[in-house]
Amino acid sequence: MSGLLDGKRLLITGVISESSIAFSVARLAQEQGAHVVLTAYGRPSLVQRLARRLPHEAPVVDLDVTDEAQLASLADRVGTHLDGLDGVLHAVAHAPASCLDGGFLDAPWADVASALHTSTYSLKALAVACRPLLRPGSALVGIDFDASRAWPGYDWMGVAKAGLESCARYLARDLGPEGVRVNLVAAGPLRTLAARAIGGDGAGFERDWAVRAPLGWDASDAGPTARACLALLSDWFPATTGEIVHVDGGHHMVGS
Template structure:
């Protein structure tokens, strides 16, 4: 028996085997879920290949959360495989590393900032609205953040985008709660992912975590974060919404 037995879960934004989305899809399957994953564009072929490395090869949907036609067709795509959804994972973020990260806060151009906010924050709302008709009996929406209460070295405009994501999640919790849909975020410590490799100075965050996280921190281990996401997708948190669960070894609670 798994905590997601009988659940139908969409994990949006699975690109590489090293992604949090991939780890979440794996743990969700291990806990009994029927999983679908998504990506778009040139990355879609990569997603289809790495899908074969999951315990059970899942359907791969084409979904660009900035393309309204893709959002409009999501319900139809999902219903080709399952008759509805019990949970959706938002594992999506992007900010141009050449203009928005690594000390570029004061020079970051609006066009790139707007793209980062749309892809990384507004898309949570877009995905929620697109999935809402599939979640008739309620369900769980879970996104991934990196603690936006602090101005981190090198993170710059992605920190602003994550702050927008965190606020968006709270408003979704308010507006989707009457439908029985919970919306929560998991705030992970720094993990080695494709996105992290693009952040100049990311190694400094890794070293800080190793020094200050009371439980320690392994930036190569995605499973603790994936387990937290799966727990929030399950029925074990029926009255929790608008929350941010930290999976960071306790770093967020420590002072200097």
């Protein structure tokens, strides 16, 4: 039986633990027939260990999305493992502690700039770096968190996510003539390293989310989010771009 992503060539960023959304995407993508390359930032040995826990060990290339030299050489380095790319997952976000947990009014510009560079501008930077390997029908998918409201503790990361949403629309506009789709998946709170900044008390935030979401919500299960990413990376959304797909149990559309 053929898989949803049979023969697809994917570059997946953001694998830092088995709880990472990116790890779930990589695992499911391989199960659906994709060839996967992972990127590592700062701790390649950690990502290499995680790569060995996938159904098939995946190659790992170094990538700091704020490093111009690494971005400039990315296509060549990925090209040693794959002869092109059908899909790219952007699962990169970071903000200094000063930008989170009530620090909105006091965070210095240098820290805010770092958050925006890593979490927002990097979507464009990654797309441009991968552009030589993309082809008509390729897809870029980014991981988002609803930026339509102010969340407890999220502060400047919320601003960065709002910028990510806008960036994705402009990328969709400019890469569309090349046949490349750009979409985001806005996940509900999941128990990942990146999500620890959302909601302050964590467990209480998750409980409230699950109560308000019409479909309920399991913060320990990244599977639904990963499956949405796979669908957007597949050929099943050939005319969808600039979209934000919410995978949050329906929480985003319920009034207060």
